[in-house]
Amino acid sequence: MLDLVIKNGRVVDGSGLPSYTGDVGIKDGRIVRVGRVTEAATTTVDAQGKVIAPGFIDPHTHFDAQLLWDGAAKPAIEHGVTTIVPGNCSLSLAPLKEEHRMKLVGMFNQIEEMPLKAFEQGVVWDWETFEEFVARISKDLTVNVAPLVGHSVLRLWVMGNESMHRCATPEETAKMQELLRECLAAGAIGLSTSFVDSDEKLQPVPSRYADEIELDALCEVLSEHGRLLQIVHEFYDADLTVARVDQLANLSLKHGITTTLSPLFVNADDNGAVDKVMNRVREQMAAGARVWPQVQTRPIDISFCFEVPSLLFIRLPSWYAIMRFGTHEEIVASFADLERRPALIAEAEKNNMNALWARLTLRQVQTDANQSLVGKTLQEIADMRGQGLIEAMIELSLEEDLQAHFLSGDMGHNDNAKVGELLADPFVHIGASDGGAHILSFSTYGDTGYLFANFVREQSALGLEAAVKKITLDTANIWGLNDRGQLREGFAADVTVFDPATIDRGPEYYVQDVPGDGSRYVRDAMGINTVVIGGEIAYTETGGYTDSRRGQVLPGPLQRP
Amino acid sequence: MGTSHSQGLAPARKYVRPLPEDTWDSIAARELTQLPAADASGVLQSWNFHVFMRPAPPEDSPRAGNPILPSDIIFLEPPAAAT
Numbered sequence: 001m002l003d004l005v006i007k008n009g010r011v012v013d014g015s016g017l018p019s020y021t022g023d024v025g026i027k028d029g030r031i032v033r034v035g036r037v038t039e040a041a042t043t044t045v046d047a048q049g050k051v052i053a054p055g056f057i058d059p060h061t062h063f064d065a066q067l068l069w070d071g072a073a074k075p076a077i078e079h080g081v082t083t084i085v086p087g088n089c090s091l092s093l094a095p096l097k098e099e100h101r102m103k104l105v106g107m108f109n110q111i112e113e114m115p116l117k118a119f120e121q122g123v124v125w126d127w128e129t130f131e132e133f134v135a136r137i138s139k140d141l142t143v144n145v146a147p148l149v150g151h152s153v154l155r156l157w158v159m160g161n162e163s164m165h166r167c168a169t170p171e172e173t174a175k176m177q178e179l180l181r182e183c184l185a186a187g188a189i190g191l192s193t194s195f196v197d198s199d200e201k202l203q204p205v206p207s208r209y210a211d212e213i214e215l216d217a218l219c220e221v222l223s224e225h226g227r228l229l230q231i232v233h234e235f236y237d238a239d240l241t242v243a244r245v246d247q248l249a250n251l252s253l254k255h256g257i258t259t260t261l262s263p264l265f266v267n268a269d270d271n272g273a274v275d276k277v278m279n280r281v282r283e284q285m286a287a288g289a290r291v292w293p294q295v296q297t298r299p300i301d302i303s304f305c306f307e308v309p310s311l312l313f314i315r316l317p318s319w320y321a322i323m324r325f326g327t328h329e330e331i332v333a334s335f336a337d338l339e340r341r342p343a344l345i346a347e348a349e350k351n352n353m354n355a356l357w358a359r360l361t362l363r364q365v366q367t368d369a370n371q372s373l374v375g376k377t378l379q380e381i382a383d384m385r386g387q388g389l390i391e392a393m394i395e396l397s398l399e400e401d402l403q404a405h406f407l408s409g410d411m412g413h414n415d416n417a418k419v420g421e422l423l424a425d426p427f428v429h430i431g432a433s434d435g436g437a438h439i440l441s442f443s444t445y446g447d448t449g450y451l452f453a454n455f456v457r458e459q460s461a462l463g464l465e466a467a468v469k470k471i472t473l474d475t476a477n478i479w480g481l482n483d484r485g486q487l488r489e490g491f492a493a494d495v496t497v498f499d500p501a502t503i504d505r506g507p508e509y510y511v512q513d514v515p516g517d518g519s520r521y522v523r524d525a526m527g528i529n530t531v532v533i534g535g536e537i538a539y540t541e542t543g544g545y546t547d548s549r550r551g552q553v554l555p556g557p558l559q560r561p
Numbered sequence: 562m563g564t565s566h567s568q569g570l571a572p573a574r575k576y577v578r579p580l581p582e583d584t585w586d587s588i589a590a591r592e593l594t595q596l597p598a599a600d601a602s603g604v605l606q607s608w609n610f611h612v613f614m615r616p617a618p619p620e621d622s623p624r625a626g627n628p629i630l631p632s633d634i635i636f637l638e639p640p641a642a643a644t
Binding site (some may be wrong): 031165166167195196198200201203204207208209210211212215234237239240242244246280283284287 | 569570571573574576578580581616619622623624627630631632633634636637640
């Protein structure tokens with residue numbers, strides 16, 4: 001007797017080979033049969049007209065904190081995602097000494113736009129080591145988690161505040177190596193580092209103070225267990241990205257490790273930039289290195305209100321400082337100050353930014369008086385009020401007690417032909433969703449649905465089988481998840497059943513479901529029928545989430561001799 | 562300088578990784594020997610706006626006045642002209 005059989009579907013097994021009509025049989029958390037299954041099962045799912053695929057793997061997320069109050073990383077699973085990789089960009093929640101907790105929270109708040117209150121009210125800090133953290137999250141997991149350990153966190157543990165000022169000594173480097181060994185032994189899938197991020201004081205994060213010797217030493221440890229290095233690089237500049245590709249290639253070749261850099265964007269003003277990077281990737285791959293650039297599927301949208309510092313204002317230092325460091329009352333006072341306002345307006349109008357402001361759409365207000373403006377562009381609102389663009393944005397924000405929410409849509413990475421070409425490229429790793437981060441700037445959920453809706457159905461940039469392979473077996477192979485990503489006998493039973501004609505991401509909307517009365521933007525899934533994790537049904541389109549808790553930490557603790 | 566296994570790779574913009582205590586002046590003196598010393602730091606800064614333009618370290622930082630980080634890429638030539 002099987003536990004579960006999924007019958008009469010179109011089996012897209014993750015290999016990239018043509019699909020076929022068949023069944024998938026599951027027992028004890030493993031796939032035991034693919035093809036025609038005649039054996040009886042406790043539960044049967046009818047997949048007539050649907051695709052049966054391996055569960056999707058999301059390799060670039062920041063669900064670290066959310067996993068402490070939500071072991072399903074909602075809404076990732078309902079979008080067909082069965083495995084997530086948190087701990088990217090040099091930031092993980094372990095290993096972490098008690099005295100460094102608020103420092104790390106500050107970095108998460110600044111870099112990943114995670115609310116401070118969510119940490120204050122959603123997190124019980126009862127771990128320090130990576131092993132303790134793994135034990136903590138393992139208690140209540142629905143989704144599989146393949147956690148990276150952050151380089152900045154390793155430095156904080158070993159060097160304390162000195163990690164934010166200088167290179168490590170040989171003794172400190174040796175301690176970091178030993179600490180990384182312990183993390184890998186406890187179940188970390190690799191190491192993440194950052195060459196671009198800044199902390200809550202707008203100073204470089206600790207990983208940026210590491211020299212070549214330190215990173216090389218840490219990669220030596222990754223090599224001992226065949227684990228991966230992830231970096232976030234200077235993605236705004238092609239020459240810098242090429243230099244990082246070369247750096248990663250050297251580390252890959254020297255230590256025999258896989259490396260990945262994220263994100264790689266298409267710049268609408270300069271398609272040649274991404275070609276330059278990809279040409280270098282191809283050269284380095286041909287030379288034997290493993291350097292995987294991650295490309296996200298969705299175009300860049302950013303939402304904001306004046307209450308929360310937004311990355312959209314990072315190049316307007318006066319504005320950003322007000323939003324970043326001010327209390328609610330101070331922000332209101334700063335924008336209401338008519339003497340200060342001309343300077344703020346002048347700063348916002350520099351560098352031809354008026355085109356961006358004009359296209360903003362008002363997406364949400366809290367007063368009845370301004371509801372009729374929702375959906376209009378800032379240009380339309382300014383014209384109606386007889387105000388300048390920035391004046392209108394400020395006045396509206398003050399009228400709404402800072403709760404006027406604007407959307408800057410289609411800001412980049414929106415050239416369908418070019419992005420489609422990239423996503424189909426065998427040297428591109430589909431990822432960089434940032435799931436669980438930037439929660440008030442944009443919804444980081446639904447990239448997989450968008451892949452099928454836009455790039456398979458609409459653009460025909462990839463075939464169905466190729467798209468499934470990209471986010472299942474390719475990802476599993478890159479990350480060394482050796483029994484995931486394919487519908488194959490003996491493999492872990494992570495399965496996503498979806499309707500190829502309707503799979504998509506729903507509209508972005510605002511919810512208040514974050515601890516500490518926090519909010520975020522999310523998207524519902526469309527066309528995802530059933531999601532199986534570890535052999536149990538975790539989500540169905542009709543019934544929602546089940547009580548299943550079969551998620552695992554991957555690749556899991558090393559076997560001790 | 563640049564990639565260490567550059568054989569067979571297309572030419573890329575030349576760069577160095579800074580030494581731990583490097584400053585604009587020390588890199589310029591070491592790498593831009595063909596330029597007059599008085600000009601070299603300014604030229605180096607103009608090729609590396611990604612470092613030059615970053616927020617200054619605070620006054621009480623051991624790095625006060627020096628924005629260069631050990632993990633930086635410091636270019637030794639201008640960007641290639643657009644083709």
